[in-house]
Amino acid sequence: MSTTADAIRSADAHSAHNYHPLPLVVASAEGAWMTDVEGRRYLDMLAGYSALNFGHGNRRLIDAARAQLERVTLTSRAFHHDRFAEFCTELAALCGKEMVLPMNTGAEAVETAVKTARKWGYEVKGVPDGHAKIVVAADNFHGRTTTIVSFSTDHDARDHFGPYTPGFEIVPYGDLTALAHAVTENTVAVLLEPIQGEAGVLVPPAGYLRGVRELTRERNVLFMADEIQSGLGRTGRTFACEHEDVVPDVYILGKALGGGVVPVSAVVADRDVLGVFRPGQHGSTFGGNPLACAVALEVIAMLRTGEFQGRATELGEHLHRELNLLVGGGAVTAVRGRGLWAGVDIDPSRGTGREISEKLMELGVLVKDTHGSTIRIAPPLVISKEDLDWGLDQLRSVLGA
Structure with a gap:
């Protein structure tokens, strides 16, 4: 198994540089969690830009695909x-x-x-x-x-x-x-x-x-x-x-x-x-x-079934309530979004969106920056409230809030 550094070095050498990914190499994933080539786990708070609304390796979807593959x-x-x-x-x-x-x-x-x-x-x-x-x-x-x-x-x-x-x-x-x-x-x-x-x-x-x-x-x-x-x-x-x-x-x-x-x-x-x-x-x-x-x-x-819409509503209200508590304290200047989806504007004194994303990665949470000072949060809709709260705790730690 190649190390993270080896895999990134190979990718940089042989793929066009049209992306600037965070420096980790995912090897497997399940639900709201991903594991890298060295066995470290990360909470996915991006969900493939909402392509993974139903989580990684969702059993119903994998079973449907496997049956059709045959x-x-x-x-x-x-x-x-x-x-x-x-x-x-x-x-x-x-x-x-x-x-x-x-x-x-x-x-x-x-x-x-x-x-x-x-x-x-x-x-x-x-x-x-x-x-x-x-x-x-x-x-x-x-x-x-x-x-x-x-x-x-x-x-x-x-x-x-x-x-x-x-x-x-x-x-x-x-x-x-x-x-x-x-x-x-x-x-x-x-x-x-x-x-x-x-x-x-x-x-x-x-x-x-x-x-x-x-x-x-x-x-x-x-x-x-x-x-x-x-x-x-x-x-x-x-x-x-x-x-x-x-x-x-x-x-x-x-x-x-x-x-x-x-x-x-x-x-x-x-x-x-x-x-x-x-x-x-x-x-x-x-x-x-x-x-x-x-x-x-x-x-x-x-x-x-309405299950996933309901989860996005319930967990989304919790997400936005917690994020809005950070506004005005010198760490976050604005929070926007709806449901289980948020754009968080970081106060420049705490770092750029990229820098915050890298620090969160070091703590085991994956988000993505956009437009310099903003990070996007959009976890799979299957995320548990406990995991969501853990991810928010890591964000507070990084922001010193």
Whole structure:
């Protein structure tokens, strides 16, 4: 077995440096805990950016995957397979929609949603071909494809990857007035995260999502909610939009839909939206494959119990109550979030987000920094209250609070 140093040295030598991971090497994981190559255990307070909502090695998901592995894993969409119809039916029902277009990664789902909105705009709304506009929010994170970074305001994600794809208008997040001014007769969609994760777990002002829903309905514009990170239980509801009783025209899903086992994503909408596609106009070799469908079906069944949404609500209230006690004491300047998801702004006097993350790692807790001074906390929804409290104790220790 290689040591941590050996494994990191090899990775640095042979992989592109597009990530800056914390200096540990995970060898195994179960529930909310991970173990490195030297046998040290760490409490996972990031959960793969919410891809691991149901924990590492969840037995129901592993069993579903193993059973499917013994039968068939891939057919391509050139043929039907016996898990596909059930997956589409169950996911559509979970979302209260009529149709599903499955893909693999979150970025693929966002790209698919962009194509869907443009095609709908030309063929249903009547926008002149080539003139469709999609309104997005500043500080968004929807993925890293060429088209998606074209409407990013993050310089690290965007700079030196041009020329950029046109057709997007950027407005401040949470500003309904700016959004209303940006929508024109050529606008086909508004694409938003109900909570901006990568930006630091930014929750929009109360009433914002309702206002977006009303505006888009009045202007005959699709409201596309990127629930890739916020959806499927993380905030205490199946979808973050539910906190304002909002149903978008299009759900964009990923991450937890694959249970941390396989990449699964999807665009979910009614027939009048997704019905614009015809054979040959969009596709994916692996999209909707039997293994992905088997795992996602188990995820959907687990969400239908309401157990995980309930845990995110109960533990989330406890998490935010404890974190807010740190605000104003010289260690934390602000806490944001909803459910079992928080962005914590660290007072610069206590260190950068990266430095705090490294110190927490030394104490056996794993989080991730963003935008310099912020750390994100998003443990698996299966975490116990005792483990959550232990992790919070380590944060207090690091902050000297």
